[in-house]
Amino acid sequence: MLLSLVLPGAGEWAMGRRTAAKIFFGAELTLWLGYLASKQYTHVLLNDLKSFAAVHAGVNTAGKPDQYWIDVGTAGSLEDFNNRRLNDRDLAGMYPEGQGFEWQWDSEAHRVEYVKRRFRRLDWKRTSTILLGGIVLNHIVSAVDVIRLIRKEKAAAASRRKSLLRFQYAATPEQGETLQLRLTVGL
Numbered sequence: 001m002l003l004s005l006v007l008p009g010a011g012e013w014a015m016g017r018r019t020a021a022k023i024f025f026g027a028e029l030t031l032w033l034g035y036l037a038s039k040q041y042t043h044v045l046l047n048d049l050k051s052f053a054a055v056h057a058g059v060n061t062a063g064k065p066d067q068y069w070i071d072v073g074t075a076g077s078l079e080d081f082n083n084r085r086l087n088d089r090d091l092a093g094m095y096p097e098g099q100g101f102e103w104q105w106d107s108e109a110h111r112v113e114y115v116k117r118r119f120r121r122l123d124w125k126r127t128s129t130i131l132l133g134g135i136v137l138n139h140i141v142s143a144v145d146v147i148r149l150i151r152k153e154k155a156a157a158a159s160r161r162k163s164l165l166r167f168q169y170a171a172t173p174e175q176g177e178t179l180q181l182r183l184t185v186g187l
Contacts, residue, residue, distance in 0.1 A: 001143050001146045001147055001150070002143075003146075004024070004139070004142035004143040004145070004146045005139055005140075005142075005143045006139075007025075007028070008024035008025070008027065008028045008138045008139050008141070008142035008143075009021035009022065009023070009024030009025040009028065009142055010142075011142065011143070011145075011146035011149075012024060012142065012145060012146060012149070015146065015149055015150075015153075017149065020145065024138065024141075024142045024145075027138050028135065028138055031131055031134045031135045031138060032135065034127075034131045035128055035131040035132055035135065038124055038127045038128040038131060039128050041124055042121060042124045042125050042128060045117065045120060045121035045124060046069075046121060048117065049069065049114070049117050049118055049121060050069070052110075052113070052114055052117060053069070053072055053103065053114060056105060056106050056107070056110040056111075056114070057072060057103040057104060057105045057106070057110070057111070057114070058102065058103055058104055059072060059102075059103045060100045060101075060102075062100070063100075064101075068095070068101065069118065070118070071095075072103050072114070073111060073114045073115040073118055076104070076105050076108065076111060077102075077103060077104040077105065078095060078097065078101055078102045078103050078104070079097075081094075081095070082094045082095065082097070166180075166182040168180040168182070
């Protein structure tokens with residue numbers, strides 16, 4: 001069971017269940033490749049997002065917190081954003097002017113496109129999380145499968161070891177009536 005928790009399919013392989021092992025190995029490989037590819041693509045989309053904001057909003061991309069990239073899409077400029085925060089009495093959420101946080105979108109269409117791209121990146125980030133959950137689930141299902149196989153083998157072995165006493169009655173014209181008593185002792 002521990003083998004399957006570490007590497008799904010390893011427990012099945014050790015028990016001689018090659019087909020099940022190959023299915024778990026294949027699922028593990030596919031899930032890991034999908035996870036790594038989606039993480040890489042999420043990184044590519046973030047770089048694309050930053051470049052898009054630099055070109056169309058004049059953003060300085062160096063050293064910005066994650067929240068900044070969300071806020072850039074919510075207002076046409078830093079001034080509009082800070083005015084909204086001021087109206088909401090959220091002084092802590094404002095960005096200082098003249099310290100590299102400025103932005104000014106060249107069009108509303110580009111700002112909307114930026115928001116769409118940010119949401120597409122979030123979708124891929126969620127996909128990465130779902131695939132990671134699939135990896136964990138594959139490990140658990142493989143371990144449970146090994147437990148099931150172990151119990152099945154133990155039950156089969158126990159039934160082979162049982163002592164049996166059988167009576168059999170047969171009547172044939174050639175042999176007449178016969179009564180057989182069989183005793184099987186399992187060790």
